[in-house]
Amino acid sequence: MSTTPRATPGEQDRWLLRTENTVYAVTLGGDGAGDGPGAGVWPELSAWGPHGAEDGPSPLEWSRRTHFITPADTARAEYIPYGLRPFTRGELIAAAPGRERGVWWRFAGAAQDGPTSLALTFHDDVPGLRVVLHYATVPGTDIVQRWTDLTATGTSAVRLERLDSGAVNIPVGEAGARLTHLTGQWSQEFQRTTTRLRRGRLETGSTQGTPGHAHAPWMAVQDAGLPAEGDTPTYGIALEWPGNWHMTAEAEPGGTVRVGAGRVPHESALVLHPGRTLTTPRLACAFSPDGLDGLARVWHRYERRLAGDRLDRPRKVLYNSWEATSFAVEADGQLELARRAAEMGVELFVVDDGWFTGRHDDTGGLGDWTPDPAAFPQGFDRFVDDVRGLGLDFGLWVEPEAVSPGSELHRARPDWVYRLEGRPSRLVRNQLLLDLGLPEVQEYVLETLDRLLGRHAVSYLKWDMNRPPTERGRPGADPESTDLDAEHVAGYLRVLDHLRSAHPHVTVEGCAGGGGRVDHATLARTDVVWPSDNTAPLDRLSIQYGYLHAHAPHTMSSWVTDSPGLFDPRPRSLAFRFVNAMSGVLGIGADIGAWPADRRKEAARWIARYKDIRGLVHHGETHLLGTPSDATCGVQFTAGDGSRLAVTALNTGRLDGSPLVPGCAARLRLRGLDTAARYRDEHSGAEYGGAYLAHSGLPFQWSAEHDAELRVLTRL
Known part of the structure; x- marks a missing residue:
């Protein structure tokens, strides 16, 4: 220089x-x-x-x-x-x-x-x-x-x-x-x-x-x-x-x-x-x-x-069992869910909260990251092998920064949590927060994760953080030499860096009560993040629309569930839920054990279609078409060489007047096309000129029963 x-x-x-x-x-x-x-x-x-x-x-x-x-x-x-x-x-x-x-x-x-x-x-x-x-x-x-x-x-x-x-x-x-x-x-x-x-x-x-x-x-x-x-x-x-x-x-x-x-x-x-x-x-x-x-x-x-080169590894379609079983994790029930997920084409099975000792509800267990023998009577490794035998990768949920007051860890090391001398410690979500700025706490977290990932065939880790620090202090520390926020950040990033180097085969998902910790330092060290705990279709559409303005589709974990809307309760089809979730990294979080056979078959068809366009979504150029407040909106994903593109199109409510009064088709004007080229719809065989698609737009006919489409076009 x-x-x-x-x-x-x-x-x-x-x-x-x-x-x-x-x-x-x-x-x-x-x-x-x-x-x-x-x-x-x-x-x-x-x-x-x-x-x-x-x-x-x-x-x-x-x-x-x-x-x-x-x-x-x-x-x-x-x-x-x-x-x-x-x-x-x-x-x-x-x-x-x-x-x-x-x-x-x-x-x-x-x-x-x-x-x-x-x-x-x-x-x-x-x-x-x-x-x-x-x-x-x-x-x-x-x-x-x-x-x-x-x-x-x-x-x-x-x-x-x-x-x-x-x-x-x-x-x-x-x-x-x-x-x-x-x-x-x-x-x-x-x-x-x-x-x-x-x-x-x-x-x-x-x-x-x-x-x-x-x-x-x-x-x-x-x-x-x-x-x-x-x-x-x-x-x-x-x-x-x-x-x-x-x-x-x-x-x-x-x-x-x-x-x-x-x-x-x-x-x-x-x-x-x-x-x-x-x-x-x-x-x-x-x-x-x-x-x-x-x-x-x-x-x-x-x-x-x-x-970097981790983008070359496909983000696998996952199933997460939380909404199906909550804390009631037991091997036979989880395996039945895994079988159904595998039949639908899912590639990864993740057991969420409730798999470890003392975790029967949200009042205990955090900090003691040992598989619960009562939940896995034939052994945890046997359970993991059975899941993997279905052709699925296996993943776990963890919350390494949190500790339950009744856990063995907290009884042994109460000095490891944030606290103020002479002041009560508030419980948030029935838990306390470990001071990850302490080197000994970092070592404990590293040893815990190394043990889990080294002893068991775990290839996916969902890292959650469900409570902010409240009484953020470290008794005995020199206040003029202490920088608690930066030290916690350094500890968090040190653990993520260690996971990258020591366990490069493990996919890491970042989560903090939903989208509470999404920034470039986290995105540089995780493979995907969880934008929100809200998976309702129209609510999620608004969340993902904002997210994709700032962050890439390959980082956005998005599930299909049965959740009703919190802010916009209008019902939407299973197709709508899948097409919306295809704009990121597809996951399933519904209770598929309660799904009838025809619903599972429909899901299998959508999963197969997602796998076909996954490369476009994660590597292509993204255009946001319209907004969630428009009657029709979507996302366009175009290959770098322009040879193929996918459009996820969604109807947010208003129809065209059909069947009672005349109306025109809804349209999405596509962007970044070769206006001199022609494009063929891979499903219907219809052909369009590039100038037509850019000026008049790709047409869609919505009805009360038909509120979403995935369209894939090839340049001729």
Whole structure:
């Protein structure tokens, strides 16, 4: 890496980063005059968009006229500390002991390795703090990653009250910004939400020790004067952090919206001791010229990159026995379910909660991860062998971070749970949370999982987390040297990394009471995640619609169940449930022991059809067609070479007037096609021109009994 020091304070430097299709240009801002606070400089964004967007005056250039605030307060800064920026929000708040808060740094140099990485260094001698801003492109994607190193360089510690990863600036017009973000609650996660911001601030986040159910660490920004879809420049950011976090969008004077994000320490501030360096989580920055739908494909390509060669392994169709048996797990009943699942074409059988000693309900057993001999009288291994003898892989549910108060583990090590000295410990879901930041707790979890996966033929692990930390303390720990949130995250990621290296054959599913812990750090170490505990058809459609804006189909576990709707109770067919679930990683969670033979046969046909298009869903280019509020919506999956595509089409309610009054067919306009080519429906044999499918759309005739279709087309 070459180092490019800044020659004179007033000189303007510019550095370019290039991804597959975009450019990200950074300059230095600030007046650079004198020896006072104004001598400091900060990094500014000058261009972000398709290749060539840097060739001309910056759309973020501004007059620098200010009234009652400083130039730093309106600067298009990539990262700026409180002190230089006294009135509007900065990314860093720091102070030396016994001194006022604030950093007045100077630029110390730049290091760039071609168009793929950049490091900008700033230093303030008074608190003794060095700040290095890092940029790196991700090969094969349109992602620029941002993170920051903070080093205490003096003889005293530095107190950090805010330590964000970075900020991005987006030019908008008089209409302000359109912010698209994902909101919700348990059983209603990933609801695509739009907020128009002309002035003021929108802040989302979580202090639950996970990203949480209420907000996802993801946001898209557009000029509100332009449409959400089509050829609209669209910018996105996502924070790679499975702990406490925040994301703040602020409409600033002069025609920009500025979005910053970072982790939030549980202790509200951290002390950085001399010689120590703290590295913030990575912030992924994405751009697409093709609206929200185009931005979704940028994120999908990035997450396929995170999966690496594990994406080459098909995500198998699973059956999970929870809804059929709940805690009443016993070998014969489970085997009967496994037989029926195998007959339908299922490839993987997962026993959920209730398989281990002491787990007769939700009041006991967590922490003692030994198969219950009463449930498996002929031995657990015999049971696993019987399942595998049906041609099925075998999986288990675990909740490694939780412990039941009556368990052997808790009786032996009550000091391993989060607690506050002299305060009662609240039970949430009748359980406590282990302090996974403790090395000895990490070792226990590693040994437990190694034993399970080493002794038994388990090839699938569903990792759940069903309660946030409440009395989050560690008696006896030095509060100035403790960072509970980051230590728990490090322990969690250490265990996941160990599973990847020590048990590479095991597929890991991430779950936290549904979609409570979905972020890029988790997605980089798991194979799939569970977006929500709500599997009702129309409720799930809305959840998956939001999820697929931010995350790739190959990461989305989606089950077919008999669950009625919680928020939208309208009934839907088994076909609707299957077609909807095919937009991700297909699973079955219904009580198939109660299904009649004709329902199981119908399910077998859908499973076979899913296997046929699974490669398109997990590896292809995704287009979201319509929204759940439309009468007809769907998802299109197209092979990389355009030779084949699948469309999952769903009717959400309103029909065309049939059979009483005349009506037209419902249609979905397909995208990304070769308009000069012809396409054949593999089922009906009907042929369509590419221009027709793009302009008039693929037709569907809905009725009260026919509310979903899977259509597969081949380019001729």
